[in-house]
Amino acid sequence: MIYRVEIRSKESFGDPHAQTVFNQVRELGMDSVSGVRSARLFFLVGEFSQDAATRIADELLTDPVIEEYHVGSSGAPDDAALIEVHLKAGVMDPVAASAEKAVTDMGLQIEGIRTARRYELLGDVSDEQRRRVAGKLLANPVIEEIHFESHTPPEISTRQYDFQVVEVPIRDLDDEALMKLSTDGDMFLNITEMKAIRDYFKSAGREPRDVELEMIAQTWSEHCGHKTFRSDVVVRNNAGEIVEEIPNLLKNTVFGSTKELDKPWCLNVFEDNAGVIEFDENHAVCFKVETHNHPSAIEPYGGAATGIGGVVRDPMGTGLGASPVANTDIFCFGPTDMPPGDVPKGVLHPRRVMRGVVGGVRDYGNRMGIPTVNGAVYFDERYLGNPLVYCGTVGMLPADKCTKRQPAAGDAIICVGGRTGRDGIHGATFSSGELTHKHETEFSHAVQIGNAITEKKVLDTIMQARELGLYSAITDCGAGGLSSAVGEMGEQIGAEVHIDRVPLKYAGLTYSEIWISEAQERMVLAVPSDNVDRILKIFADEDVDATVIGHYGTENRKLRLFYDGTEILDLDMEFLHDGLPRPTKDAVYEKVETPSPAPPRRENYNQTLLDILASPNVASKEWIIRQYDHEVQGGSVIKPLVGITEDGPGDAAVVRPVLDSRKAVVISCGMNPRLGDLDPYQSALHAVDEALRNAIAVGGNLERTAILDNFCWGNCNKPDRMGTFVQAAKACYDAAMAYQTPFVSGKDSLNNEFQTDTGETIAIPATLLVSAMSVIDDAARCITADAKEAGNHLFLLGRTSGRLGGSHYLLVEGLETGNDVPEVDPVANRKLMLALQQAIEAGAVRSCHDLSEGGLAVAAAEMAFSGGLGMELDVEAMASESTANEQATLLAEDAGRFLVEITPEKYDAFLRITKDLPVGQIGRVTDTGRVVIKGAKNTLIDLPIEDAKAAWQKTFDW
Amino acid sequence: MARPKALVLRTAGTNCDRETEYALTQAGFEARRIHIARLIENPATIAEFQFMVIPGGFSYGDDVAAGKILANQILHHLGDTVNAFISVDKLVLGICNGFQVMIKAGLLPWANVSPDGANRDATLAWNDCGKFEDRWVHLRCDSDKCVFVSKGDIIALPIAHGEGKFVPRDDAVTQRLLDGDQVALRYVDSEGNPGPYPVNPNGSVDDIAGVCDPSGRLMGLMPHPERFIEVTHHPQWTRGGIQQADGMILFQRAFEYLK
CATH class of the missing domain: 3.90.650.10 (PurM-like C-terminal domain)
Structure with missing residues (x-):
């Protein structure tokens, strides 16, 4: 039985959400729409009476002061155009999950709840307008269904999974067939890499199973393997002459400077999920910045929310686990004033992308209780198809638990947190490929939807387990899911996993899907067998899923997977982690000076100043900043908005992460994509200088400042892109050495190109974000x-x-x-x-x-x-x-x-x-x-x- | 003399519990954070405490409506326990999400935790601006009865919420609150006068930012006193002239009452 409940605002009371939608409808230029009504819909599934359904509606779902409910369908209105937006089956619905819990608290039995939203457009609305409002404003077809009638979803029936091991013949494939396999299987691997895989299975004397190829593709993906940054580079000038050869670019630039500077206060750098430096005798502070560009292009809200969710898990999985104390967010969008008709096919309007991204960061960060304290936004037409969403998290951890830890042989592998579903399949490989106008449909399964409260519960319980010392190592499940997490943790000693024990959101997942799913809010722990019962109780006490799925340590450093006792994967850790051939990349770069034209001399520059102040990169971002809680956790010292009316621009944020100490962390950033086009080397120096300048401007300590690099570039398989990349990497080295500020963490996203339906390829500007954290002794000096x-x-x-x-x-x-x-x-x-x-x-x-x-x-x-x-x-x-x-x-x-x-x-x-x-x-x-x-x-x-x-x-x- | 004990109630999505615990400790309390599941397992624990604080956050994600699911849990699992706690000379403070919980569980405005009474006469609705906002506001303390404030004070505190618009069911409810001296805090400008947005940041009826129950011992407010317990919390402290951290007043007054 399914009961439909409709809840709407009482007429005497306004409906702010409908008003917001109405304003946005008017922004689309639909002046004939005279108003919007909205309703929340709940579908209660279970064998209970109409009275019980009414009681749930009355006591739980409705706010009786301002809302009224209707059990059943009110049908299509005769005075308005109806749009209903329902989540697609299997998409995470946190409200439904919480409501189910609450119904149980009321002493009622319920099988499930689904939610939807309903809108009624008043006035003269054509079918075409209704479709536009639904598609442009209200729903994202990647995760939602649009109905123009009163819709009640059918009961969900899940397909059972017929376990069957799938082999993929590879040993006899020629080069062409290998590349076809790479492309058809979304592996995004090149011919050298495919050959290395073929040779491995030739010498193993067997054909690979599908999950083995999936895992290799994930481990060797650009996203997880940082192939470009670790490659050997040959740099040529415009005449084609070799001007420089650089072995292992990362080692010789960013990482190299950190090693040479060798600061004693750098406690754990480039080895762990976040870079760790000393805070005081008892605490260390860490910082990590990630990007979540491709998911945010397709589903801005979900993509950005899981971007925050993902980067928060990095400190949580650093050392023996850090507690997040501040977030940062830096975005790059297309021009928000672009006429809707000019937006290319397959691309969301920048205004919608910006609203969605800000909403995602807001809802995830605020719910997690992490203040979002620093950021920036840049605009350029080339970000249209490829917006950039950088999210950073600063975390605190005990000084004696801040170094990278390895599991011990025999430790149980415990998967904690969210259940595994089909969400986020192929995120790691997808983010390593180019976006096309077709991606919106092809890769919708790569979009993850987050649930911040699940992650908050995981954080609360893991911190308790950390205090008690119950686990020996921890990491997060990010790109590549369990495959990446267990693969990395078990690199030195091997691991054995029983994949059928992983808790699922719904039935029907294949073993490969379980292994590589990027479902959110999951951490992996290595737990000594004596502690397993105690740690499971901590999780159970706060309603957090935690399951033993295997153990670390095998003979011969193997990774072995089983499904219902049958072996489905057997790979050498050495091949997985060291078998990737180090590529040589071609780069071309030569700067030919072109002077700027002399701008006209003017009587005065009043209008010029006003124009720059109003230009989007400079203009106030108060609309964004106020939507973030920037004071939760009680450590706020310098806020993002300053001044006598508390709305002026601040240079950097300062937080006191230890409440009874005056010590503080300064957090800032620097970035200038406009310079990146013109001179990538100088642009990178400017980015470092700006991040440091901002930190010093509020009272930062240059001698205790660490920096982070985040490169977002076009396709670096193209020598011109690689050329500018090398320039920026070299500038990072030079800057770090000159300012004596070590890089402690970094990440790159190197395939930010978009192919339009006319076949044109648009690459983003070379965009280097530099973030800084500085530890200061006395917050009151800021x-x-x-x-x-x-x-x-x-x-x-x-x-x-x-x-x-x-x-x-x-x-x-x-x-x-x-x-x-x-x-x-x-x-x-x-x-x-x-x-x-x-x-x-x-x-x-x-x-x-x-x-x-x-x-x-x-x-x-x-x-x-x-x-x-x-x-x-x-x-x-x-x-x-x-x-x-x-x-x-x-x-x-x-x-x-x-x-x-x-x-x-x-x-x-x-x-x-x-x-x-x-x-x-x-x-x-x-x-x-x-x-x-x-x-x-x-x-x-x-x-x-x-x-x-x-x-x-x-x-x-x- | 033993220090009075304060219970900071937390659950999934609570996120201001640590700094609230810290503020209580600074005020002199012995404070302890307790998960609601432990309290439901062993309701008698509550008797050890003289003060219960429901801190800010997004309990259960504020799914359905802000504070609703935690309020529902209190109603159905701890109704008698909480009614017993408030029937004697003890204090309850709800901050932001805690205020929303107190309203939706019936602790406010009439101090009656029961499913048919809760959330019927007043609510906290979506801000008029339709979105979450973090900003500092001025508040005028308007109640003689409320234990936590001193009538006539004008204080500064930050707000950070999406659903903070105080709405009584009708004028009769407002009148009953006024007659009972239950309007504890109003949004005002720095001079103490009412004004439009952003002086009243969310459109609350009669500028109401906080209310107490008829006894004055139970209070809920949308602003965050635990976020202004050091001078350096104030957004203008670098300009000089900030002498005291106004948020401490609420915790100190609770301590004075109970010590």
């Missing part, structure tokens, strides 16, 4: 960017060149840019940062803002309006190269620069600290409420702060 008091002195720290390539100035002027980007001098910038740090520690600095997009003009405006004060500056007093003209002094984007506010009392002390450095005393804070910047002859900028702030705020006033 400062913010808002100007504090009229009369205080303003100094500009750092040198300004005349180079305008890649600047936002040229962007808003609509001018084509050359590649004459400002060159970074990391050694000089380090000196300057150390001096600024000393000044901040001495209490000499009242406010400080780094100069980035829009240069001095934007920094001054932001500081002034955040403080509700004015500023009067004279650019003649800046430390500038003689080539810098007035536009450059005002708007150039040189790295390593800060605008700082100093009180008269600390004036002398500040001058002493910054002696011999490029520092210019350029003006004062005023109480006029105007930003005034004077040039050699005339006033370049004179604007009321209200105007500047309004321009900055209006772009994303959604």
Whole structure:
């Protein structure tokens, strides 16, 4: 029996959700729609009476003050166009799961619950409009079904699985057939790799089984194997001459600098799921940043939510398990003001992608109780088909439990958390391939849907087990699922798994699907046999699924899988982990200088400043930030929004992760895809400098700062992409050595290209995100960017060149840019940062803002309006190269620069600290409420702060 | 003298329990976090405590409606236990999700945990803006009766919620709350005057941010006092002039009452 329950707002009470939908319908330009009504639908499945169904509706599902319910179907309305959105069978439905639990709490028996949403569009609505609203706004066909009538889903019947071992003949295949196998099986492996597999099974004297090929493809995927970064590279110039050969790129760049710097406070780097550094005697802090680009392109909400869910599990699976204390989020989207007709086929509108992604991060992070404290958003047309979603998590762990641990032979393999379903099959291989306009349908099974509360429960219980020391090793189930997790943990000693013991969401999964499923919220533990009962009780006590599925340690380092006692996989760990042939990659790079055109001189630059403030990369992201809980856990020190009205831009976030300590962690980021196009080497230096600058600007300690790299690039099998990749990797090495800030973790996503239905391939700009964490001794020494008091002195720290390539100035002027980007001098910038740090520690600095997009003009405006004060500056007093003209002094984007506010009392002390450095005393804070910047002859900028702030705020006033 | 004991009730999705426990400890309490499943196994445990706090978070994901599933669990498994606890001179505080739970379980506004009374006269609905928001607000303490606040104070605290719009069933309910001096906190501006969004951040009727029961010993509020127990929690502390952490007042007053 299925009872349908409809719940809607009472007419006397508004319906905010319907209102939101209505606003978005109007945004689509459908003026004939005059209103929207909505209802929540529940389908109660079970053998109980109508009275019981009514009781569930009345006591549990309805809020009696503001809602009313109807048991049964109210049918199609005669005054409105009906749209119902139902989840597809098998898609995770957390609300249904919670409601089932609650019905049981009421003492009733229920077989299941399903949920759906119903919308009624009022006014004159054509069928075509109804289809557009359903498809563009309300439903995602990847996970949902649209019905234009009152729909009650049929009872779910699950197909039983007929166990059968499938062999895939490979030993006699020629090259062509091998590649066909790779393509048809979504293995995304090249011919060298396919041959290595063929040779392995030839010498094993048997054909592989399907799950064995699946596992090798997953382990050797770009996503899990980082083949490109570990490859040997041959770099050629445009004439085809070899200019450089680099063996093992990673070892010789990013990782190399960390080894050479060899900082004693780096406790566990590049070996574990997150990079770990010292916090204090008793604690260590770790940080990991991941991307979840391809899933977010297809299902923005689910993709971004599981992106957060996934990166949170990285610290949880680092050392013996860290507790997450802060999240970061950095996004790259297509232009949100793009006319809907211009969006290519197979691509979601950037506005929808942005709303979905923000919603996903919000709902997962907020539910987990992790403050989202830092981020950035960039826009470019080339992100249309390939949006980027970076999510980071900072975690805390006990100092004595922070190193990478190995399981011991005989340890039980325990799978904890979410049940396994068909969700996320082939995520690892899919993210290693190119997106096409067909992907939306072909790879929908690669989308995972998350349930934050399941992960929170896993976290709560694992922390208890960690305190009691009940397990010997832990890792997360991420890309590649159990295959990857057990494969990595058992690398040294082998493992034996009974795959039929893994708890499933529904019947019918094949053994291969169970093994490689990327179902969310799962961790894998290695537990000494004596502790198994105790640890299982901890999980059971808080209603967390935990199952022993095998044990670590086999003869000859084997990985062996069984289904109902029958062997289905038997692979050598050595072949799995070391059998991947290290490829040689071809790279082409040569920079040919192209100067930027000289932008027109203007009477003043008021409009230019307003245009830059309103440009999407610079404009206020308050709409996003406020939707995140950035204060949960009680450690907030510097928030993402600052100033006298608490809505100005902050440079970096600061949190105190240990409540009874004044020690704190500064978290910041840097990124500039616009420069990435023009000069990948300088772009990477700029990214590192910006991340560090932001951290130092609030009071970070450069000598205790670690950084992380996240490369998102186009297809690096193409030599030009590989060429820019190598440049950026080399810059990472040089930057880390110069600033003496080690990289402690990193990740790359290297196939961000999109093929349109016309066959055109669009690659994203070269996009390197650098994240930073800095450990400081006293949170109470931190400062913010808002100007504090009229009369205080303003100094500009750092040198300004005349180079305008890649600047936002040229962007808003609509001018084509050359590649004459400002060159970074990391050694000089380090000196300057150390001096600024000393000044901040001495209490000499009242406010400080780094100069980035829009240069001095934007920094001054932001500081002034955040403080509700004015500023009067004279650019003649800046430390500038003689080539810098007035536009450059005002708007150039040189790295390593800060605008700082100093009180008269600390004036002398500040001058002493910054002696011999490029520092210019350029003006004062005023109480006029105007930003005034004077040039050699005339006033370049004179604007009321209200105007500047309004321009900055209006772009994303959604 | 033994310190008064505070129970911090947690369940799946509770996420402000540790900092709430810390704030209680700072105020002088001996605080302990207890999972609701342990309390259901052994309801007598509750008798050891003088103070129960239901902290913020997303209990059971706020699925169905905020706080609803945990409230349902209390109603059906701990109704008598909780009614007994509040019938004597003990305190209950619900913060954010805890306030939502107290409303939906009947602890507020009339201190009566029963399935046919709960959630009938007042609720916490979706914010008028339709989305979750984190921001700092000013609050005026308006009740003489409420143990946790001092009438006339204007304090600053952060909110972080999607479903915080206080809605009484009708005007009669509002009047009964006013007559009983049960409106503990109202959203106001820094001068203490009412105002539109964002002064009233969620559209609450009569700007109500927190209420107490007829005895004044049970209170629920949407803002988070445990997030303002250090000066450095305040969003403007770097500007200077922040003298005290207003959130501590609620915990300290509870401590003074029970010690």
